Amino acid sequence: MSTHANKGTLRIIVVAAVMVLLLAWAQGDLRFIGIGPWDAYFVRILNLAAINTILALSLNLVNGFTGQFSLGHAGFMAVGAYTTSLLVMTPQMKKVVFFMEPMFEPLDRICIPFLPALLVGGVVSCVFGILVGIPALRLKGDYLAIATLGFAEIIRLILQNVRRLTNGALGLKGIPQVVNLWWTFGAGVAVFLFIRGFVRSSFGRALIAIRDNETAAELMGIDVFKHKLLAFAISSFVTGIGGGLMASLLTTIDPAMFKFPLTFQILLTVVLGGMGSLSGSVIAAFIVTFMTEFLRVVDEPLQLGAYTIHVPGLRMVIFSALLVIVVVFYPRGLMGNKELTWESLSSPVSRLLRRRVAS
């Protein structure tokens, strides 16, 4: 028993150490021994992948584990992104950006460090999540999806029209780029561990019970509405954090970014990875992010012998095809609702090794 536990602890330490070394190498913190940083474009994709992981994990908590089909994530992301950005932008920068209409009085002078700003972004997003959740979570299925989608659009339109707070359709520029791989992967690991702990706890069992059979869950003494709202609140908090990180990575945001296609991309990731599988969401987030970037090639004019093919938007066609293929061959996503474990990783390898030894 104790050797088993020790083996597990050792594995975690080794994985964590390898990850820290890789991140340090990629980020350029190992320059003193003459290696790194990695190509800036590649590092940027890694950052995006980590943020997409955070977003996918939070959507999976509501859609995958609780079984409530919510499509409001772009809205909560926008709230987090705007809150964080407005808090970290310097007063000088705010004066430059808000040239059409000046900003609201006290806010134009406020400037706080990134970490508290990020957390405030999460909290504000969580408050919006609760306010939206209280009416919306009384609905079920398609109606919930439509209602949350509507609320997300309302949030976006407010951001677009309260010009003295958000600079309207022009968006925000000059957001300090604080985030690097340490921020994005640090937040990613923290979110992963928190949500994993949550869904494995008694609260997670209550959520899965609601997903499996809502009537039975209620008749087993579970306050269904309270638990749906709890999942929704945690999810919108985490989404707000993801939005804040995204804003700081991109340094510029505008309301048009947070339209429905953004939610769709997160949903695609969750479905691809498997509803109800956290490791599936992580794997799918990296696959989708890297494909999005590397498939940019197909949107460019392609020279095939004597012909030039130029189909703008071919990338999205490939994504749609991918989704169809996944739904046909893996209806429950890459991982279903199973998790990637050491055993599932090591068993094919050890089987292969055993076969080698046997022959």
Next chain:
Amino acid sequence: MSLLDIRHMTMKFGGLVAVDDFSLELKPGELVGLIGPNGAGKTTVFNCITGVYKPTSGQVLFNGKDITGMRPDLITRLGIARTFQNIRLFGSMTVLENVMVPMHWRLRSTFLEAACNILRYPAEEREMRKKAMALLESVGLAPFADYQASSLPYGSQRRLEIARALSAQPQVLLLDEPAAGMNPRETQDLMEFIQKVRKDFHLTVLLIEHQMRVVMGICERVVVLDHGATIAHGSPEKISRDPKVIEAYLGVERYA
């Protein structure tokens, strides 16, 4: 004093009177059968008691407290647990986890303690696991603790439904056709099982059954419903001789 007291309960769906002026008193420790042909309103009675439906009129008193139209989860917390006619297990969870779900509302830890597995939570989780395991042992499902609930054979799923209801630590257990779809041998086992848990857990049981033969063996009192109306009430012997019951329920021609 009666434990569960249903007074003149009526449930209407539009023009349909599903349950008409239903009254029943359950004394502590009783095992009462509720029988009647298909569509007689038996399950509707259960749904009204457990808060799934709010009765159109009438009252449900539990330990003297009016629970009419209360939220289902709160009624369960007071001490009324039930099973379902069509099995409603949490299919993606293990057998053990299914039994742990009804313990969730007693949890004192906050969600932050639970997610980080700190402070009060680790001890509470251990305690829940221990209690759930003990319960599974007492109903003979312990060897299947780590099986996925939906992978169990039908008879065991029925048993798990009862175990899950027991895990809510009820005073009154409502069983909705626990023997549905079982062969005579399985039915016999189940009836013995019900009598055993009733004794071990000091329960008062209200049992819905479709087959008359089943309730005759174990129930002390039987209530017969037909088209929502109570047509007979009394000991099994009296019920089985009641001409109204035989006509409405068993069918006169078939047995003549």
